[in-house]
Amino acid sequence: MSRPPTPFIGLLLAVLLLVFGNAVNREDSVSIVVAGTAPTAGASAQQAAASPRQPAASASGKPRSRPRQPTKPQTRQRSQFRPSDKPAADRSGKSQSRPSTNQQASKHGGTVYLTFDDGPSPYTPAILKILRSTGSTATFFELGSRQAQYPSTAAHIRAEGSNIGNHTYNHPDLTALTAGQIRWQVTHGPRGRCMRPPYGATNPRVRHVIAEQGLREVLWSIDTLDWSRPGTTKIIKAATGPAVRAGSIVLLHDGGGDRSQTVAALPKIVRTLRQRGYMIRRLPGC
């Protein structure tokens, strides 16, 4: 007498089937999403090699895209403050390992570009010595005012096979200047074919004057924050972290203050990058 009616059992089975079937489908779709958003190390390396954010082209020609524009520091002492590029530093802090760089190396010539800003200074010869001992070269974005203080350093840099870029005369924020003032800063900066505006601060007016003077604007892709003297270990991590790949342009400083941490970090930076198969070279065309 308590037997449920047959149509009810059929309905129950249909509902169960529907629920169970949906659950299976959801699992499938979840696993697809995971596979798509969490690539393997190999896929990551391929993405890195093909990444449009990679400014490697700026080393061999026009930058495909400039590094993310940093926000201006709120307070500045002349030549002391650098724009922060926290993602690069943070990424490097989280992981010291990275996948094989062979793919990127072949695609970008296997070169990492170290750049030193705000010199020359008493630290520049020590940096040149380290570069020489490792068969490396670099690019120095110097200030005209500092060149005047260390007149022999430019020849020293060039004799070592490194090159010099223009970093203005005395490190103003060019975006706050008129076109005429920008032009004065550029023409009184060091001679060279590349220009790095202080703080990475640029805009159409700045770019126009730089191009008008026959120079190429070069920013960076890896900010080590060495200017803030975070400690040698952190500088090394930033300069060799997972964000660094073939074609990376690494921002370091030989001027603007006490650069002893940068000098102390440099041998391990170069050694680590070379162990990964990278060459350390000056920016071409600068």
Ligand SMILES: [Zn+2]
């Ligand atoms: Zn600078």
